[in-house]
Amino acid sequence: MNLLNRQLLAAAVFAVPLVVASPSLAQSDKPNIIYLLVDNWGWGDIGLQGSVVPTPEIDALAAQGMRFLNFNIENQCTPTRSAIHTGRLPIRSGTQKVAAPGEPDGLAPWEYTIAELLSDAGYKTALFGKWHIGSQVGRHPSDQGYDEWWGINEGSNAAAYTSTAEFDPAVAATPHFWEGKKGEPSYETELYDIAGKTTFDRRITDRAVDYIQRNAGGDDPFYLYVGFTQFHPPWVVHPEFEGVSGAGYYSDIKYEVDHNIGRILETLEDVNAAENTIVVLTGDNGPGTLPQGLGYATGEVGGSTGPWRGALSTGFEGGLRTPAMVRWPGAIPQGVVTNEIVSVLDIYPTLATLVGEASRIPTDRPIDGIDQSAFLLGDQETSNREHIITFVGDDVFAVKWRDLKVHFYTAEATFAEIKKHTFPHVYNVTEDPAEQFELWGNEGFSHAWVMTPVTKILTELTTSMVTFPNIQPGQDFAGYE
Structure with missing residues (x-):
């Protein structure tokens, strides 16, 4: 029996259904929200899903809420961050791929992010870590609903730019950390280089811990987005964790990631905020693979996709499924x-509904996310998505499908x-998670019928994109007529 089947056999029975949060929730009753996003995270990179490196903090979080074995993200960093923030297919927003340095990028200011929605609903908002959906001033987190932010505006890999012998600051921008507050232009701070990347996730965690301590118990709820940069190259690890696994950098990084997540969860307990905080933990895409093999490396490098085929920037399940879980004590069954x-994509409408603010979801544009609040709360045993x-x-x-x-x-x-x-x-991804036995040809066209629902899905999307043309990368879009 493979790991996936064992996971499914161990699935718990749903608890007694609970009522979805009402739009009449008092401000003081609204839950805090923390979104923890791990970079380039494989489905098999946690203990509960087969990792040989233990991840006790993450495993404990999963046991306290709902764990998703079929949580689907986008296939690169930028598209997933766009989907989280808008609930819209990234191609609609011009954020369908990671922009190369110098290319137009970022969400149009017209987009109404989850941070803006929650801010308008009375939430304090903060982002610490990696943004990567707008490198230019005017498209930073503080321009899209965050009261405060600190981190980087581009990809994690930028830390390695200045270490290349050929780098020329006269022709390419030198990467820096950034900081900003709502209503003010963001500004560069210190150099973002290999040394900066080495301690980056520790500093992200320190800021998250401080933010929780400052804001827990206040009159207003808070939304905290934590964009870790592990496990994204360059592969460096905080000095405290270097060599702890005895199996190479990637395994050492697992200890660091688990520790940092544990610190944030422990802080919620210390300030008595855990019971009234929704915690979401996912990845942004599967792990990357190296074009020339792994011969130079030792130990576990590149991440585990578990039983799934593929990796970052592919259409196979290994690039699209990451560990994912959500906890809300007393509301989401354990x-x-x-x-x-x-x-x-479903994160946006689901969070808005859970905190009683679904009426703020825009109706002047397509929202591709589906409200999954009833599923999370145990009111139904099936997802609303097929x-x-x-x-x-x-x-x-x-x-x-x-x-x-x-x-x-x-x-x-x-x-x-x-x-x-x-x-x-x-392929049948339940019976054949490695997507090895192709059904259309090997079974003599008997599965061609599946094109009926698939064609309907794609036709509806195409029709929608004619009515609401896709925003182009970097476009100063002002809205549909």
Whole structure:
């Protein structure tokens, strides 16, 4: 019996249904929200899902709420962060891929982020860590709903730029840390380099801990977004954790990530805020693979996707499923493990509904996320979602519908060539998590019928994009007529 089947057999029974948070919630009754986002995190990188490196803090969090085995994110850093913040397919927002340095990037100020929604609902808001959905002043976190922020505005890999022998600051911007407050322009602080990356996640955690201590118990609830940079290259680890695993940097980093998450959760307990705080923990995409192999490295490098095929920037499940869990004591049943399909797009409408602010979700634009609050609270045993559309850049690579996955394009690894197929490839991802036995051809076209629901899904999306044209990368978009 494989790991996935063992996980499903161990799934707990849902508790007695609870009532969804009412829009009439008093301000003091609204829960705090903490979103913990781990960078380049493999499905198999936690103890409960097969990691040989223990992750006791993360495992304990999972046991206290709902753990998702089929949580689907986007396939790169920028698209996932866009989806979290807007509930919209990133291609609609011009954020469908990580922009190369010098390319236009970032959310249009017109987008109404989850931070803006919660801020308008009376929440204090803060972001510490990696933003990566707007590198220019005017598209920073403090321009999109956050009262305060500190971290980096671009990719984690920027820490390595100045260490390359060929780097020329006359032609490429030198990476820095940034800081800002709502209503003021953000500004650069110290250099962001290898040394800065080494202690970055510790400093993120320190700021998160301080923020919780300052704001817990206040008159207003808070929304805290923590954008860790581990496990993203360059692979460096805080000195306290270097060598602790005896198995290389990647395994050492697991200890660091688990410790930092544990510190934040412990702080919630220390200030008596755990019971009234929704904690969401996910990754942004699966781990990357290296184009020239792993021969230079020792130990566990690159992350584990568990039973799933593929990695970062592919359309296979290994790039699209990460560890994911949510805890809200007394509201979300404990110990629930589910294989129901949930998307990172669903975070936006679900959080808005849970805190009684669904009326603030915009109606002048497509929202691709689906409210999953009833599912989380135990009012129903099934997700409200049946499909996932996977874009890689501008192209629809795959559509997952129920247990079946239809691939139009495939790439085997992060730096692999893209292949377009004469006929779509079809896999049953429940029976065949490694996506090895292709059904369309090997079973003599008997699975061609799945194109009926898939074509309907894609036709509806295309029609929507005609009515609401996609925003182009970097476009100063002002709204639909």
